[in-house]
Amino acid sequence: MGKTLFEKIWEKHLVTTIEGGPSVLYIDKHLIHEVTSPQAFKGLSKRGLHVFRPQQVVATADHNVPTIDQHLPIREELSRKQVDALKENCADFGIELYGLGHPFQGIVHVIGPELGITQPGMTMVCGDSHTSTHGAFGTIAFGIGTSEVEMVLATQCLLQTKPKLMRINVEGNLNKGVLSKDIILHIISLISASGATGYFVEYAGSAIRSLSMEARMTICNMSIEMGARGGLIAPDEITFQYMKGRRFAPSGDAWNEKLVYWKTLQSDTDAVFDHELHIRAEDIEPMVTYGTNPGMGTGISQHIPTLDAIEEKERPNFTKALQYMGLSAGAPIRGQKVDYVFIGSCTNSRIEDLRLVADFVKGKKKADEVEVWVVPGSKQVEAQAREEGIDKIFEEAGFQLRGPGCSACLGMNEDKIPAGKYCISTSNRNFEGRQGPNARTLLASPLTAAVAAITGKVEDVRDYINL
Amino acid sequence: MSKLSLIQSTAIPLPIENVDTDQIIPARFLKATTRDGFGKNLFRDWRYENDDEQQPKKDFVLNSGRYSGQILLAGKNFGCGSSREHAAWAIKDFGFHVVVSSFFADIFRNNALNNFLLPVTVSPSFLDMLMSAVEQDPKTLINVNLPAQTITLVATGASESFDINPYKKECLINGYDDIDYLLSIRDKIEAYEKETGI
Ligand code: SF4
Numbered sequence: 001m002g003k004t005l006f007e008k009i010w011e012k013h014l015v016t017t018i019e020g021g022p023s024v025l026y027i028d029k030h031l032i033h034e035v036t037s038p039q040a041f042k043g044l045s046k047r048g049l050h051v052f053r054p055q056q057v058v059a060t061a062d063h064n065v066p067t068i069d070q071h072l073p074i075r076e077e078l079s080r081k082q083v084d085a086l087k088e089n090c091a092d093f094g095i096e097l098y099g100l101g102h103p104f105q106g107i108v109h110v111i112g113p114e115l116g117i118t119q120p121g122m123t124m125v126c127g128d129s130h131t132s133t134h135g136a137f138g139t140i141a142f143g144i145g146t147s148e149v150e151m152v153l154a155t156q157c158l159l160q161t162k163p164k165l166m167r168i169n170v171e172g173n174l175n176k177g178v179l180s181k182d183i184i185l186h187i188i189s190l191i192s193a194s195g196a197t198g199y200f201v202e203y204a205g206s207a208i209r210s211l212s213m214e215a216r217m218t219i220c221n222m223s224i225e226m227g228a229r230g231g232l233i234a235p236d237e238i239t240f241q242y243m244k245g246r247r248f249a250p251s252g253d254a255w256n257e258k259l260v261y262w263k264t265l266q267s268d269t270d271a272v273f274d275h276e277l278h279i280r281a282e283d284i285e286p287m288v289t290y291g292t293n294p295g296m297g298t299g300i301s302q303h304i305p306t307l308d309a310i311e312e313k314e315r316p317n318f319t320k321a322l323q324y325m326g327l328s329a330g331a332p333i334r335g336q337k338v339d340y341v342f343i344g345s346c347t348n349s350r351i352e353d354l355r356l357v358a359d360f361v362k363g364k365k366k367a368d369e370v371e372v373w374v375v376p377g378s379k380q381v382e383a384q385a386r387e388e389g390i391d392k393i394f395e396e397a398g399f400q401l402r403g404p405g406c407s408a409c410l411g412m413n414e415d416k417i418p419a420g421k422y423c424i425s426t427s428n429r430n431f432e433g434r435q436g437p438n439a440r441t442l443l444a445s446p447l448t449a450a451v452a453a454i455t456g457k458v459e460d461v462r463d464y465i466n467l
Numbered sequence: 468m469s470k471l472s473l474i475q476s477t478a479i480p481l482p483i484e485n486v487d488t489d490q491i492i493p494a495r496f497l498k499a500t501t502r503d504g505f506g507k508n509l510f511r512d513w514r515y516e517n518d519d520e521q522q523p524k525k526d527f528v529l530n531s532g533r534y535s536g537q538i539l540l541a542g543k544n545f546g547c548g549s550s551r552e553h554a555a556w557a558i559k560d561f562g563f564h565v566v567v568s569s570f571f572a573d574i575f576r577n578n579a580l581n582n583f584l585l586p587v588t589v590s591p592s593f594l595d596m597l598m599s600a601v602e603q604d605p606k607t608l609i610n611v612n613l614p615a616q617t618i619t620l621v622a623t624g625a626s627e628s629f630d631i632n633p634y635k636k637e638c639l640i641n642g643y644d645d646i647d648y649l650l651s652i653r654d655k656i657e658a659y660e661k662e663t664g665i
Contacts (some may be wrong), residue, residue, distance in 0.1 A: 015659045016652065021634025024652065026659055036551065038500035047646070052656075064498070078498035085500050129550040129574060145552035145578035146502075147644070155649040157656055161632065163573075193485055194544035197573060227547060229573050293485050293547070317484050317542075410494040410549075431489040431548060433512045 002268025004165055005234050006200050009140045009265070013123045015157060022159040028122040029056055030152045031108045032095070034086040035063045035412070036127030040150035041089040053156045054094040058117060061086055061099050062107045063412050067375050067402035070100055079413060093153075106378020106404045109133040109346035113217060114380055116246025120235040120262040125152060130346050130428065132223040135232035136216035137239055138265045140200075142230040163229050164198050164274040167267070169205035172281035177461040179356075180215035181348060181426065181445035183207065184222040185287035185297045187279065193295035197227030199275065202267060207281035208233060213242040214352040221347045222428050225294040234266035286461050289430050289443040290333050291321040296430075297443065298333055300460045306330040324432055325440050326420070333458055338422045338442065341366075341453040342435070344375030345409035345427035348446045351384050353426065357450040358390040360465070366398040367456030373415065374399050375407040399453065411436045424452040470642040471583050474564050474611045475621070477536035480601045481528055486541055487548035488575065492557045494549075505553050506560030534605045537564045540598055543591070544568075546575025555582045565611050567618065569594045580635050581644065587611060587618055593627045596620070613640060 003011075015024040032040075037059075044051070051057060064079035074080035083100065090097035098104040104111055109130050112118040118134040124141040125131060127149040134141035144158065151158055170183060188195070201223050208216065216233050223231030240259065243249045250258050285299030296318075298304065307329050310318045322329060327336070343349070343357055354376065366372050374394055376382040382404055385391055394401045408415040409427040416436030417423040423441050426449050430441035444452070447461045454464075496508040514529055516522035523530040539558065545568040546554060555578040558566065564584065569591040571579075579586045589597070600620055601607045608621040613636065619626040638644060649656075659665075 012663075016655055018634050018648075021632060024649065024656075026656070026663075026665075028665070035497050039502050039552075042501065043646075049650075063494075082498050082500060127550060127552075129548070131550075143550035143574055145550055145555070145574060145581060147552060147578065147581035147646075151646050151649055154646055155653065155656055157649050159634075159645045159649070193547060194570060194572070197544070197547075197570065227544070227572060293487065314484070320483075410489075412494045412497065429487075429489070429548065431487045433493050434489050437493070437512055437518055 001272060002270040004267040004271040004273065005138060005202055005232060005265055006140065006165055009121055009123065010162060012121070013140070022161045024157050025123060025160045027125050027152050027156055027158060029058070029117060029124045031112055031124065031126035031131070032057060032059045032149065033063055033108050033126070033128065034061050034082045036146050037089065037149055038082065038085045039146050040127070040153055041093065043150040044153055047154070049154050051093040051095065051153050056156060057095045057153070058112070059086060059090050059095050059097040060105055060108050060111055063406045063410065065100055065405040066413050067405050067407050067415055070403040076414065103379050103383070106380065107346045107349065107406055109221065110350060110377030110381065113137065113213070114246070114378060116243055116249030119243070119249065119258070120239060120265050125158065129224045130221050132228070132230040133217050133221040133346055135220040135223065135230050136213060138232055138235035138262070140230065140232065143224065163200045165202065166196055166199040166228070166275040166277065167202045167204055167273040168277045168279065170203065170207040170279045170281055171205040172207055174207055174281045174284065177286055177447060177465055178284050179445040179447055180211050180218045182284055182287045184219045185289065185294065185443065186284045188222065188226045188295050189287065189297040191226055191277070193225060193293040194227040195295070196223070199228050201228045201231040202273070203231055203233050209236065212352060213238060214350045217350070218347055222294065225428055235262050286445060286448050288333050288448060288458055290325060290327055291318070292324055292430055292432050294428065294430060294443060296321060300334055300448070300458070303330055303332050304328065334460060336422065336442070336458040337456060338370060338424045338452050338458060340417050340421055340423035341370055341372040341449050342375070342408045342423055342425040342427065343446055343449050344373065344377070344407050346377060347428045348426035349375060349377030349381065351381050353446045354381065354385050354390050355388070357446050358393045360447060360450045361397045361399070361454060362393050364397055364454050366453045370453055370456050372399040372453045373402060373408060375402045375415070376404050378404050397453070408435050410434060411439070417441070424449050424458065469583050471564065471585055471639040472613050474537060475608055476538050477534070477606060478538035478540050478597070478601050478609050479528055479534040479536055480540045480598045482542050482598050484542035485544045485547055488546060488551050488554040489548055491546065491554040492551065497551060497553050502556050504560065505557035506562070509557040509561045534601070537562060538609055538611070539563045539566045540594065540601060541566055541568045543570040545571050547572040550574045550578070552578040552582070555579045555584050559584045567594065567597065580639070583639060585611065585613065585639065587629045589618060589627050589629060596625065
């Protein structure tokens, strides 16, 4: 029997397996940030340990950082302390830090791929659930807790039980105006926010193959939103083209040597998955969420489900979610007014996302009553946007282009959506209070968000672009 | 680390599904650099009006005064969302030793185990039965026996067994953690690095 892509990488990284217990998995790259690492460093110090392989660890400050006046000291005391603690820990333990002000600083899952740190066939972890993003390169990448961060710092290994494997095949041609964000929101709405718990997911099929690397990252990023430990996509020419010449990607002979190996990284034709799903690309519409978990999403032309369409057991949650959102069962989602537009987060803050939005808004102005924040994923994305004149387009449209960071994706810094306000957001979570206490989040693609910025409403992008 | 073996306690019912880590502890409370004190912000936005500790929401289960105990009974898909271990720390710091649900999110389950907080997965019907027993009588005792891997409603003797990885079970009972184990095999790790040329 053949092997899956996941199994090929997994088996290569097994140090040993405990009888009847988990396996010891070797970790190639460990990314850290300020929020989930301080207690891990404290733990190391308490045990009198050093970092085992500091050159395999990369740090950045992203969750807490302000997105305006990044050159000034952080005003919020606790945030500043956390960012300072990261600086001290990296200095003490010999870890490379792309901190605030560094030209490589940015959201941890944006900078890894962009710098060529993320490579096919690797194992990667980070104290952050959206580490699954890196799976787009054919990498086993997943989020871990702080105790596990400490383990990896101390030993470069983790104890892991092999997850079950699921393959999701998306075949066919995508409709105009449908982006990879819509694909993943569609999948999650089909299988629910817990539909892939216990699984690692491989995305395959012609629709996936046709996507750019950045679009693939958006899909892998949200694997966790259906409960999956991670998601991955077999590397191909698109992957290699994207990687070539990146700062930490191999070059010369090393590149050629790696390329031979990378080309073996795909599931064998006779590999068996524990579960398989088939989705037709043509069935996918631009998506938007109406509830308080990412599985509560709907095609833009559809209505919010009516109560009787919901399983009886789920009804109290459904009602609670709609109450929180101030929306009605059975109502159309199209036409819903928005107050804020957030274009950012590790899901959709890369240069292609910004280009798409800029292309659409060029020469247009935002709706008067809407506030629009564009938060690039990294310093490099920001610089590229300025180089291409995207900053000017945003300025003319009345959008605020800010400095890089997680920002309103989770509202740990000052960028919070006020209570009761509606925010159409390109991020990945619409949980209660995620973007600020009582904020109401509608998840959507960057294009749908761009249309909302101009019209002040949730609209069908297909009515606004040339088909 | 504290060891875990037998727990007999009353329980607090939280019959909500998909309780995500942003509800367990909102991101704005993740700014500490130590592991302590997160319990006071557990379920912060469900516990207080306007983020004000002086204004507890009376109808929220932790504020009602009706329930107490070391066992949290929670709906399906508990702990979904972010990898923040602060969620497990907050639950533990509040005084819980066990969380019972019909389904746990993966990362949360690992984080809980790494902090000697026992996630017990039971069937949906058993969970419903426990919830209604506790809601009817808050003094209802539940017994969790980790060595035997059973959870029992003391009054009726109704019992179910639960799964746990044998390695993790040993760790919890003996107070070991994964780092102790990994440190003990450092030579194997170095040998692996040599062999693969990392
Ligand atoms: S952008 Fe949002 S989801 Fe991504 S790492 Fe930051 S907080 Fe997490």
